[in-house]
Amino acid sequence: xxxxxxxxxxxxxxxxxxxxxxxxxxxxxxxxxxxxxxxxxxxxxxxxxxxxxxxxxxxxxxxxxxxxxxxxxxxxxxxxxxxxxxxxxxxxxxxxxxxxxxxxxxxxxxxxxxxxxxxxxxxxxxxxxxx
Amino acid sequence: xxxxxxxxxxxxxxxxxxxxxxxxxxxxxxxxxxxxxxxxxxxxxxxxxxxxxxxxxxxxxxxxxxxxxxxxxxxxxxxxxxxxxxxxxxxxxxxxxxxxxxxxxxxxxxxxxxxxxxxxxxxxxxxxxxxxxxxxxxxxx
Numbered sequence: 001x002x003x004x005x006x007x008x009x010x011x012x013x014x015x016x017x018x019x020x021x022x023x024x025x026x027x028x029x030x031x032x033x034x035x036x037x038x039x040x041x042x043x044x045x046x047x048x049x050x051x052x053x054x055x056x057x058x059x060x061x062x063x064x065x066x067x068x069x070x071x072x073x074x075x076x077x078x079x080x081x082x083x084x085x086x087x088x089x090x091x092x093x094x095x096x097x098x099x100x101x102x103x104x105x106x107x108x109x110x111x112x113x114x115x116x117x118x119x120x121x122x123x124x125x126x127x128x129x130x131x
Numbered sequence: 132x133x134x135x136x137x138x139x140x141x142x143x144x145x146x147x148x149x150x151x152x153x154x155x156x157x158x159x160x161x162x163x164x165x166x167x168x169x170x171x172x173x174x175x176x177x178x179x180x181x182x183x184x185x186x187x188x189x190x191x192x193x194x195x196x197x198x199x200x201x202x203x204x205x206x207x208x209x210x211x212x213x214x215x216x217x218x219x220x221x222x223x224x225x226x227x228x229x230x231x232x233x234x235x236x237x238x239x240x241x242x243x244x245x246x247x248x249x250x251x252x253x254x255x256x257x258x259x260x261x262x263x264x265x266x267x268x269x270x271x272x
Contacts, residue, residue: 004220007234008227011210034230036208042234047257049232051210073175077167079142079182079210079251089135096139099165101180103138103173120210122253124178 009041011051020131026064030054030114039128048125054083054114061114069109072126076102076112083117140172142182151199151262158195161185161245167253169261179256179264185214185245192245200240200266203257207233207243214248238266 014033016024027033031053035041038048054061067088078085078098086095087102088111096102098119104110114121142165147155150164158164162184166172169179185192198219209216209229217226218233219242227233229250235241245252258264 002220002223002225004223004239005225007220007236007239008218008225009232009234011230011232034210036210036230036232037206037234041232044236045206045234046204047206047234047255049206049208049255051208051230073177075168075176075178075180077180077182077253079165079167079253087139089133089138092133092135094133094136094139099142099167099182101140101142101167101172103140103168103176103178105138105175108135108138122208122210124180124255126178126257 007042009037011036014050021066021068023064026062027052029062030056030064038130045128046126048128048130050123050130052121052123054121055118056114056116060116063113065111067109067111069107070104070125072106074104074126075124076104077122077124078119079122080119082119083121084115086113086115087111138173140168142167145181151265152197154195157193158183161187161192161195177258179258179261181254183252183254185252186249187245187247190247192247194244196242198240198242200238201235201256201258201264202266203237203264205235205257206255207235208253208255209250210253211250213250214252215246217244217246218242
């Protein structure tokens, strides 16, 4: 094993572990939340990355996350077409179609709801642990 | 338009724009490089995000990026199965299958080469602009 092999990590299903502000039961109705990077996976990592595999089976997706803020910036990246989502930023609500990015500055209240479709969301937080 | 609509942005094809250390023409033979976040898209952004759509038609894929380093950390995220790639970290070369993440600490020399398969790679640099994150002289850790 080389000195840097520790920097290469395989993702894992977050399953029923706690996640601040989120109802994991309702989140998992959409599909698995996969952890791709945090400071427990790579010591010293200053990014936290989740990939949520999403498929909305009903008329609309569930509410699974409360309005909240972070002390660092965050980005929701929807890399491929196929999803429609609603995002709350401060007191404003927007509906958008993927592909798209939502940048959330530190301290801005936000929330996310998936309305329809199928695809992935990459959630990037600019520190090593979600919270 | 509300105060915060500016934070929701649509990606665009980086097309023939230059990207330092990268041979863009060769890179594009794998598929388009899409800019998803930078300070030109959102002025306050302190993350730089690209998504490379990849389809290797004649394995192995080409060499398209020289060894380089950044002053800030970076992550390559391969979110879906289907891609085999080779990553150089310092003097070490590792072959990896997606899904996987590579975390690159500041100033660690690195490069990536796609060997085979199809899918996407998400590159995240913990800085405003890709070019401004580069280290002039890479250091081993």
